[in-house]
Amino acid sequence: MKQHPVFRKSSSRSRAEMMAILVRLFIFLSILITITASHDYFSVVGHTLDVNLDTQRRINLRTIKWMFDKKSMLTYTKYHEDLKVFHPYDGRVEFNESIFCLTLKNLIKNDTGKYKIEIYNTAREIYANKYTLTVLDPVVAPNLTYSRPQKSSDTCKVSCESQDLSVSTSCSNETCEAKNATSSNLNLVLHVTGTTVNCTVSNKAMWINTTLDIKLCEVSSEVFKVVGHSLDIHLDKQKIENYIKLKWMFKTNFMLIYTKGEDLNVSPAYEGRVEFNKSIFSLTLKNLMKNDTGNYIVKIDDAKKEIIIAEYTLTVLDPLVAPNLTYSRPQKSSDTCKVSCESQDLSVSTSCSNETCEAKNATSSNLNLGLHVNGTTFNCTVSNKAMWINTTLDIKLCEGNSKKPNSNGSSIQSCAVMVFTVLLVSVIVS
Structure with missing residues (x-):
């Protein structure tokens, strides 16, 4: 039985339309788009934002685009080695191809907002990363004051203030109650260890610590x-x-x-x-x-x-020696990272996995060495009965073991590792 010519024409048209759809689908599927989950990041006015990109994306690199609120900040084309910086970011943004790092310098409050980085390669793949940056005012070092008692039986009062926050506590028989105050962007904490009063002000980007040795006008044994x-x-x-x-x-x-x-x-x-x-x-x-x-x-x-x-x-x-903190970077994302701390004849180390690190402690006849973690900040303290010294290492894991092994997204972290040592003498008796 012969098919009617109208049906034959309709069938041919359907096949042509189907082929066109398949071609468009093939082209669409040939472009792989991987977008990492959005994150919130915090920094401080005047500081620098460093974005370390996944070095695997350098393979067959074609173009990099960095955008803020859908407006271009920077584009880099590998073939022509052409770097273009858009107004008003002249002199403030950089791209270091050797370490595959984007930098935004001298942050201002108006830099707060949503950012996107797109990496194109010659295989027609697009890797994208979205994040939100909040730029905060720097915190002001707390001011600690001590009201000396009129006689030994009186209590003494310690007050701490920073910006629009203040707390105070009364001490009796070397016992002082910890205090805390918060506002929309700040947290102020006042606590006591022995006769040393510690006040810390912090926001989501930084913290500053002030300490005071209280002379209680009493002689201990x-x-x-x-x-x-x-x-x-x-x-x-x-x-x-x-x-x-x-x-x-x-x-x-x-x-x-x-x-x-x-x-x-x-x-x-x-x-x-x-x-x-x-x-x-x-x-x-x-x-x-x-x-x-x-x-x-x-x-x-x-x-x-x-x-x-x-x-x-x-x-x-004898005075203490500031602890030496060292960080062993993992060779691949699935590995753990190791942090070690040593001072004089004591040493401790801990391994971290998925941003979880076990606190460690070591003691000798006159010394105590403690290593603990708060977020990504490692704190090592060596102490004796007269003083303590604290060394802090702010570890930016650079993808490290906090990401899943097969994630294709870029990582945002600080290129800088900040190590600083705070020397504080704890006076046991005034």
Whole structure:
């Protein structure tokens, strides 16, 4: 049976249309678009944003486009080695092909918004990455103030303020309650370790820490200090209200004798190292040495008898060495990364996987070494009974093991590794 010519024509048209659809589908499927999940990133006015691209995308690279709010910032064409920077980003954006890194310098508040990076290769593939950047004002270092008690039985008050936030706490018997305050963009935390008060202000991009050693005007039975530092002893005014003579003694030897109305008598062995402030009733021994370790007594004579008003044991320790933090970068994204910390005769190390790192600790007779993690910030602290030193390493994992092994997206991270050491002496006794 022969087919009607109308049906034959219709069938031919259908096949032609189907072929056209298949061709368009083939062309569409030949362009692979991989878009990573959007992220939120935070930085500070005046700082620099570094975007490290996946180095595998350098293979058959054709073009890179960097856009902010759908407006072009930068384009780079590999074939012509042509870099074009669009207004108003002249002098502020860079592309380093050798390390495959995009840079936006001198950030301003108006840089807050949505960004997109597209990487085209000769195989007609497009790799895209979207992210949101928020540029914040820098935080101001907290101001810590201490209200000294009028007498030893009183409490002392510590206050901390930064920008529009303030907190305060009262301390009694070397116990102080931690305090916290928050606003829309800031967090202020005040807490105490021993006699050291620590106040930290932070936003989502940075933090600044201020510490204060509180002199509680009381003498403890044990005092720990460091070679080269000073010892301050604040005496209770009520205890020496009717004194005639005051003596400060080391073991059985006098260091200082003060008689009312007369000049200060200082032992030749302590000339230039000891002081007595009559207005605030404080004794000071400067430039401490290891040989200053031992028992001390403060005595007064009130014309009736000699009274011991303070007795304590001083231990002078060697200063600590700032911990050395090292980071072993993983060879591939599936590997773990290792962070090690050492100071003097102690060392600890920890392995990290999926941004999870186990805290570590090591001790010796006089030292304690602790390594812990807060987000991507590694903190290593070495301490003895007189002081502690903190070294911090802000690790930008550069894709590391925080990404899935087969992810094709670019990674955004800071090119810079910031290492800084904060030296803080914790005074056990005032």
